[in-house]
Amino acid sequence: MSREPGALTGNEDERLHQAIAMAVEARASAYARYSGFAMGAAVVGIDGRSTRGVLVENVSLGLSMCAERVALFTAVTEAVAPAVLAVCAPRTGGQLTFxxxxxxxxxxxxxxxxxxxxxVDPDGVHERAPLLTLLTRAPKRHTPITGPAG
Ligand SMILES: [Zn+2]
Structure with a gap:
């Protein structure tokens, strides 16, 4: 079954709310001692399994890693096929932080x-968006990944 990018139905709406709750919860574990900009993230997979991630900063700033990338890399590690990625952070410029x-x-x-x-912001206000509306004209893979990378 194909669907519009970013469209959610049935169980997918449950996945969205699961991801939001997990991202909000993960934020409390963020290692943001330099910026103070605590971020948490969560991936919920097509099969309902999930992963979390937090911002991990370092005194050598280039070594820091975004919460959402930690959650995505963990999804790859655990063979979770991501359906939803939620990020919880303070607003930036008054806007939700994507x-x-x-x-x-x-x-x-x-x-x-x-x-x-x-x-999602720390108060739970959230907005969703299809990935390609946020990253227009991105380089794309030519073939879909159908199994473990290799
Ligand atoms: Zn990032």
Whole structure:
């Protein structure tokens, strides 16, 4: 069954709410001692399994890693096919904070264009968006991944 990128139905709506709750919860574990900008993320897979991630900063800033990328990499590690990626963070410029471009590109690579992206603020206000509306004209894989990478 194909669907519009970003469209959710039935169980998918449950996945969205599961991802939001997990991202909000994960945020409490963020290692954001330099910026103070705590971020948590969660991936909920097509099969309902899930992974979490948090921002992990380092005194050598280039070694820091976004919460959403940690959640996506963990999904790859645990063979979870991502359906929803939720990110919980403070607002930036008064707007909900969506994943950065690098993490969207990683999401496109490991989950494809149908990955639903959800931004949620610490008060639980959220908005979802299809990945390609956030990352227009991104480089795309030529063939879908049908099994473990290799
Ligand atoms: Zn990022």
């Amino acid at each position: 994943p950065c471009g690098a993490c969207l590109q990683v999401g496109l690579e490991v989950a494809g264009a149908e990955l639903v992206i959800v931004a």
